[in-house]
Amino acid sequence: MVAKISVGNSLYGALAYNGEKINEAKGRLLTANRIYNDGSGTVDIHRAMEDFLSFMPTQSRVEKPVVHISLNPHPEDVLTDTELQDIAREYLEKMGYGNQPYLVFKHEDINRHHLHIVTVRVDENGRSIDTRNNFYRSKQITRELEQKYGLHDAERRNRRLDTPLHKVDASAGDVKKQVGNTVKALNVQYRFQSMGEYRALLSLYNVTVEEARGNVRGREYHGLVYSATDDAGNKVGNPFKSSLFGKTVGYEAVERKFARSKQEIKDRKLAEMTKRTVLSVLENTYDKETFVSRLKEKGIDTVLRHTEEGRIYGVTFIDHRTGCVLNGSRMGKELSANALQEHFTLPYAGQPPLTLSIPVENGEDMCGPAVSGYDDTEGGMGLLSPEGPAVDAEEEAFIRAMRRKRKKKKRKGLGM
Structure with a gap:
């Protein structure tokens, strides 16, 4: 997260810049301290000006x-308005402005949402807020907030997060460098909670990882070994010990990553967005390939693992929007491997979803009832007929009971 601090004389200019943008629906007022806020997300510039001036002494040196101040999270950081408010408050408190009047605006006029804060560095007694070493203090505070909220380090120059990663290509040479750069970048950009999820993420980029365990001179060790693969997942070339790429991608670091990712995903409810998207796509298709391609269009890659017989036994979703890697079962039974296997192998799998409307014959009233009388349901469409697929014993018993009930009514009507 990058923070930029500007100081000046024009309070109205700072308020007008933000207020006009917010009132033009290019953002919203998130929170305020000691300044009137009606909760609508807009701001009364003149009222805010009066509130600021009433706090400041008439004479000050x-x-x-x-x-x-502008606070700029990395474009890949997905933050709720509540999280943005918390970040702004914590930043201001640590900078010494926690008790000052301030307004926090969220700007949405560009894809990279960011915050603007207007405050003053004069207290009620006319004394100046200590602004010495502001640059270094601000940098330290943003680092702390990045760690607390799991944000990207937006200022780190040797990390090119805006450049899309590419698959490792063994034929292009220097495989060690390709694998190392890919593994280190993925560890920074994504959250995963298990070795299976980590391996699924790596597989998108033609890399795999295996655990290495052993005993050397009486000391047990755990390690990771990375390998390049082809598009089919087959290993190519020599494997590489994680130590060749640094401690950040070694066994202990990855174990810590699991725990940290689990907490971040839980605290920030990051899996909910992925689950909503996956379910919305799933309910509109029974075709596996269509399901995978539509999710990809929405920024989610799907890794399906199959048995030799072709049955799905594992599924992992990589959501590039939130940077989360999630096994389907983590998001509910309806997205587990067994549930998806059943969904894609139903008798109508591969067909478009069934419509709920019933076609009518020419000349019939389109607004009339689909069935004119209960007696007709035994013939024609056979809605209560036990013949046909997917009818279980319980359904058959219900149908027989309904038929017996109708026969009794007929006999009573005939006076029998």
Whole structure:
């Protein structure tokens, strides 16, 4: 997260810049301190100006008392408004502005949503808030917030998060460098909670990982070994010990990553967005290939694992929007491997979803009832007939009971 701090004399200018943008629906007011906020997400610029001036003493020796701060998370950081509010408050408190009047705006006029904060560095007694070493203090605070909220390190120059990763290509040479760069980048950008999820993520980029265990001179060791693969998942070339790429992708670091990812996904409810998207796609198709391709269009890759007979025994979703890798079963039984296997192997799998409307003959009233009388249901469409697929014993018993009930009514009507 990058913070930019500007100081100046024009309080109205800072308020007008943010207020006009917010009132034009290019963002919203998230929170305020000691300044009137009606909760609508908009701001009354003149009212805010009056509130600020009522707090500040009429005479002060402080030059450039107005502080305008922008907080810029990395574009891949997915944050709720509540999280953005918390980040802004914590930043201001650590910078010494926690008790000052301030307004926090969220700007949405570009794809990279970010915050703007307007406050003052003069307290009620006319004393200046300590702004010495602001640059270094701000940098330290943003680092702490990045770690606490699991954010990307947006200032790190040797990390090119905006550049899409490419699959490892063994034929292109320097496989060690390709594998190392890919593994390190994925560990930074994604969250995963198990070795299976980690392996599924790596497989998208033609890399796999295996655990290595052994005993050397009486000391037990655990390690990781990475290998390049072809598009079919077959290993190619020599394997590489994780130590060749640094401690950040070694066994202990990855174990810590599992625990940290689990907590972040839980605290920030990151799996909910993925689950909603997957379910919405699933309910509109019974075709496996269509399901996978539609999810990919929405920014989610699907890794399906099959037995030799072709049955699905594992499924992992890689959501590139949130940077989360999630086994289907983590999001509910309806997205487990067994549930998907059943969904894609039903008699109508591969067909478009069934329509709920019933076609009518020419000349019939389109607005009339689909069935004119109960007696007709035994013939024609056979809605209560036990013949046909997917009818179980319980359904057959129900149908027989309904028929007996109708026969009794007929006999009574005939006076029998």
